[in-house]
Amino acid sequence: MMQRLNPMSIQPPATIGVVGGGQLGRMMILEARRLGYRTVVFTDEAPGCPAGQVADEEINASFGDSEATDAFLSQIDVCTYEFENIPAAFIANIEAVKPVFPDRRALETSQHREREKLFLREHGIPCAPFAVVDSADSLALAVEEIGTPCVLKTAAFGYDGKGQIKISEPLDAVGVSQVWADLDATRGVLEGWVTYRCEISVVAARGQDGSFAPFPVSENIHTNHILDTTLVPARISDAEAQAAVALAKQVGDALNYVGVYAVELFLTEGGELIVNEMAPRPHNSGHYTIDACDVSQFGMQIRAVVGLPLSPPRLLRPVAMVNLLGDVWPEAEVHPDWSPVLNDQDARLHLYGKRIARAGRKMGHFCVLADDVDTAQSKANAIMAALRG
Numbered sequence: 001m002m003q004r005l006n007p008m009s010i011q012p013p014a015t016i017g018v019v020g021g022g023q024l025g026r027m028m029i030l031e032a033r034r035l036g037y038r039t040v041v042f043t044d045e046a047p048g049c050p051a052g053q054v055a056d057e058e059i060n061a062s063f064g065d066s067e068a069t070d071a072f073l074s075q076i077d078v079c080t081y082e083f084e085n086i087p088a089a090f091i092a093n094i095e096a097v098k099p100v101f102p103d104r105r106a107l108e109t110s111q112h113r114e115r116e117k118l119f120l121r122e123h124g125i126p127c128a129p130f131a132v133v134d135s136a137d138s139l140a141l142a143v144e145e146i147g148t149p150c151v152l153k154t155a156a157f158g159y160d161g162k163g164q165i166k167i168s169e170p171l172d173a174v175g176v177s178q179v180w181a182d183l184d185a186t187r188g189v190l191e192g193w194v195t196y197r198c199e200i201s202v203v204a205a206r207g208q209d210g211s212f213a214p215f216p217v218s219e220n221i222h223t224n225h226i227l228d229t230t231l232v233p234a235r236i237s238d239a240e241a242q243a244a245v246a247l248a249k250q251v252g253d254a255l256n257y258v259g260v261y262a263v264e265l266f267l268t269e270g271g272e273l274i275v276n277e278m279a280p281r282p283h284n285s286g287h288y289t290i291d292a293c294d295v296s297q298f299g300m301q302i303r304a305v306v307g308l309p310l311s312p313p314r315l316l317r318p319v320a321m322v323n324l325l326g327d328v329w330p331e332a333e334v335h336p337d338w339s340p341v342l343n344d345q346d347a348r349l350h351l352y353g354k355r356i357a358r359a360g361r362k363m364g365h366f367c368v369l370a371d372d373v374d375t376a377q378s379k380a381n382a383i384m385a386a387l388r389g
């Protein structure tokens with residue numbers, strides 16, 4: 001007789017609903033399909049979005065469309081989301097009928113920088129000094145309190161450095177009014193500037209039973225506030241890596257989180273760890289796990305969402321992951337010659353199915369596997385230079 005290891009788990013061919021149509025949804029769905037799950041995407045993007053291309057069904061509607069929401073609900077057994085800029089009210093409507101992992105609290109905490117910072121402070125998790133501002137006057141006070149350099153960020157709907165203004169020098173009244181007007185938001189968070197040795201992230205999965213399964217720590221190199229390269233293993237000490245993982249666990253436990261999440265951190269010259277932000281979903285800095293780990297972050301997301309047991313994934317080989325932004329495309333609809341990456345069997349290309357390339361748009365990524373991380377990085381840099389021609 002077949003023995004069920006976990007009677008609470010949702011087994012194939014059940015249907016997983018994915019809210020959001022981007023590449024993270026696409027990569028989650030590819031994992032779900034491999035296991036035999038059905039998938040339905042709900043997105044406010046146009047038909048044929050990256051996730052919709054690989055899903056069994058794609059619903060294209062606004063988050064306020066109750067008929068479309070009912071159609072989504074009628075098909076799914078469990079729901080997850082692939083980005084955090086979703087109205088919490090939409091997730092509340094889903095949660096009232098079907099299980100949603102991660103839950104609404106995780107979404108609400110991480111989609112709003114002010115709530116996120118207050119959550120970190122409340123739980124004693126180290127973050128940069130910050131002040132909440134809602135006017136030019138409160139910004140002036142905050143700049144005085146925090147000092148320069150500092151960075152003003154919108155409270156809501158910021159990502160990849162969008163909605164951020166660095167303030168390098170003390171400002172006069174005119175300067176403060178200008179920066180506040182430039183932010184173009186009703187609320188913001190002013191953060192002290194952190195001088196760091198490197199940026200790292202911990203991508204981890206947390207199960208429905210509270211089990212915690214971290215991936216190896218990533219070292220992240222950003223260009224213009226957008227992730228450029230991820231290196232694993234990160235070139236940090238074991239003690240630093242363990243401390244980063246412990247902070248990530250603290251974040252997940254405090255939220256009673258279920259699913260994959262990422263905690264981004266700064267590591268200072270003095271070895272201090274400062275949490276920058278968390279993402280309630282698989283993360284760009286975890287894309288390396290598809291090629292370099294025995295289970296990917298997307299596989300772990302599916303395992304967590306359907307209620308399967310989790311254990312820490314293993315790194316199979318050192319790896320460098322490089323993002324392919326639209327800048328690499330010679331024209332909006334003309335791909336570069338991919339031979340430099342395709343010809344190398346240790347280089348793995350991932351394209352997201354986006355038809356139009358734009359500067360700064362994440363179009364794909366590639367990974368290079370090697371015997372050590374420095375070799376992986378230099379091979380990746382050479383491939384990138386060749387792609388740019």
Ligand code: AMP
Pocket residue numbers: 128151158159160161162191192193194195199222225226264276277
């Ligand atoms: P964020 O959108 O907050 O993830 O910021 C994007 C990138 O901007 C980070 O990964 C850092 O490279 C940089 N950055 C953001 N906040 C700070 C800060 N307080 N100090 C130094 N660099 C920062």
